[in-house]
Amino acid sequence: MDTLLRAVADGFLWCMGLIGLNVDLMERYGLRFLDGVWVTLALVGLSILFGALIALPLAVARVEGGKFLSRASFTYSYFFRGTPLLAQTFLVYYGAGQFREQLTDIGLWWFFRDAFNCAVFTFTLNTAAYQSEILRGGIQTLPAGQMEAAQALGLSRFNAYRKVVLPQAIAIGLRPLGNELVLMIKASAIASVITVYDLMGVTRLAFSRSYDMEVYLWAAALYLIMVEIVRRVWDVLERRLNRHLLLSR
Amino acid sequence: MLNLIELLSFGPNGWGDEIAQGALLTAELALATLPVGIAIGLLVALAKDSGSRVLRGLGNLYTTIFRGLPELLTLFIVYYGGQMLLTRIAGYFVPDAHIEVNQFVAGVVALGLVLGAFSSEVLLAAIRAVPKGQKEAAAALGLSGWRIFRLVTFPQLWRVALPGLSNNWMVLLKDTSLVSVIAISDLMRQTSIAVGVTKQPFFFYLVACLIYLVFSGLSSAVFTNLENRASRGFKRVGGH
Numbered sequence: 001m002d003t004l005l006r007a008v009a010d011g012f013l014w015c016m017g018l019i020g021l022n023v024d025l026m027e028r029y030g031l032r033f034l035d036g037v038w039v040t041l042a043l044v045g046l047s048i049l050f051g052a053l054i055a056l057p058l059a060v061a062r063v064e065g066g067k068f069l070s071r072a073s074f075t076y077s078y079f080f081r082g083t084p085l086l087a088q089t090f091l092v093y094y095g096a097g098q099f100r101e102q103l104t105d106i107g108l109w110w111f112f113r114d115a116f117n118c119a120v121f122t123f124t125l126n127t128a129a130y131q132s133e134i135l136r137g138g139i140q141t142l143p144a145g146q147m148e149a150a151q152a153l154g155l156s157r158f159n160a161y162r163k164v165v166l167p168q169a170i171a172i173g174l175r176p177l178g179n180e181l182v183l184m185i186k187a188s189a190i191a192s193v194i195t196v197y198d199l200m201g202v203t204r205l206a207f208s209r210s211y212d213m214e215v216y217l218w219a220a221a222l223y224l225i226m227v228e229i230v231r232r233v234w235d236v237l238e239r240r241l242n243r244h245l246l247l248s249r
Numbered sequence: 250m251l252n253l254i255e256l257l258s259f260g261p262n263g264w265g266d267e268i269a270q271g272a273l274l275t276a277e278l279a280l281a282t283l284p285v286g287i288a289i290g291l292l293v294a295l296a297k298d299s300g301s302r303v304l305r306g307l308g309n310l311y312t313t314i315f316r317g318l319p320e321l322l323t324l325f326i327v328y329y330g331g332q333m334l335l336t337r338i339a340g341y342f343v344p345d346a347h348i349e350v351n352q353f354v355a356g357v358v359a360l361g362l363v364l365g366a367f368s369s370e371v372l373l374a375a376i377r378a379v380p381k382g383q384k385e386a387a388a389a390l391g392l393s394g395w396r397i398f399r400l401v402t403f404p405q406l407w408r409v410a411l412p413g414l415s416n417n418w419m420v421l422l423k424d425t426s427l428v429s430v431i432a433i434s435d436l437m438r439q440t441s442i443a444v445g446v447t448k449q450p451f452f453f454y455l456v457a458c459l460i461y462l463v464f465s466g467l468s469s470a471v472f473t474n475l476e477n478r479a480s481r482g483f484k485r486v487g488g489h
Contacts, residue, residue, distance in 0.1 A: 078462075079458070079462065082419075082423075082461060082462045082465045082466075083423070083458040083461045083462060084423040084424070084425075084426035084427075084437070084461060085423070086426045086427060086429070086437060087426055087437060087440075087454055087457050087458050087461065088458070090437075090441070090444075090450065090454050091450070091451065091454040091455060091458065094444060094450030094451075094454065095450050095451035095454060097450065098448070098449070098450050098451050099451070182317075185319075186317070186318070186319040186320065187319070188319075189319035189320075189321040189322060190321060190427075192321070193321075193430060200319060200321060200322060203322075204325070207325075207329070213326075213329065213330050213333055216322065216325060216326050216329070216330065217326075219322055220314075220318055220322060220326065223317060223318055223319055223322065224313070224314065224317045224318065227317040228313075228317065
């Protein structure tokens, strides 16, 4: 098995050498780059997922919540959409360090001690703001008749949201949600600034040791591949999930 | 709390003036990038709208690359790559030449490349929104090519493009914070320096966030104004 893997790796390196890349460098850092890709994917996947969980109540609060809740939800998304992600990341990462004692007291220091956790935490809050705006847009473009019809059928407001309103709002927002996923993959490079070894972090490390520009080109290729895969998958997903909308056009 | 306010005072004991300088540099950087990015965007949009298949392909390739790369990576490639490339080129003329790329210029170029990719999409949609008949009618009236663009196409294109461009500007404004990583003394970096000395990260980064919020608030006021102006000859659905 090991010899097989070795053969595959050698074959891969040979191909890379064939297109003029630096094989020695790749042999030294190639596996680290794979780790970096994995960290980036974990960072983005976790943030998008947790972000979606927060975005749902935020969007509903925007539409349904009274004066107070809808304002609060608006302020939240205004803050996170109006300030740079880098500033938010620093605010959480370095800010947490400042409140170390208090965080230890309430038993949360273990979480904020780790840069990766801080990055996931910040990205989650950030993407929740963007996702909630997308969902709110989706909810508000639905005709009022949808809710009225659902209630006329005897569904509670909660069930009307769960079964009628939200599925349609998500379908409407599917494309912007895909864009948000792509933006998040790109934005995740910011984590490298607070010492997370994601793809960008590994690249910066490799560059600082080798001073070979080529590593940036590998990173560029890897990011483009990730983004293109998401775009292609999303196209398929959209055609599949929104096929009822496509037919009616 | 009072101590914190004091930290923001201007003068030797406070960080107010340093942070204000940083904020000014951030505004300068964004304003300097805007024309570069829009010019690139317009060229790329024209390429994507042209009849030549090669130009269209190049335009699409450009957009795919610079929309897909993280802004931070583009910045590093432009900054370090530009430095190495220029040094190598200079090496042909002067042996052992070493060229330092000005960080501000690197920032403008990198952010301009990204803005160009995003604004080209907006401008392309706007170019296509102006009916062909408009140009033909202007030509029939005897207007020259440049005057057709200036008097007929552009005012109509502008109205359609403004909301999208206003979005691009907001993103640019936030992306400028990334240049702090290559040591430009923008708002973000000045804030980090203040944090390093005072050990008050939460307060100072919050202040920086609020300044960015003020910037985007001001921008959106300007853009609302521009949009109203651009569409003054156009009746909207449900409005006036």
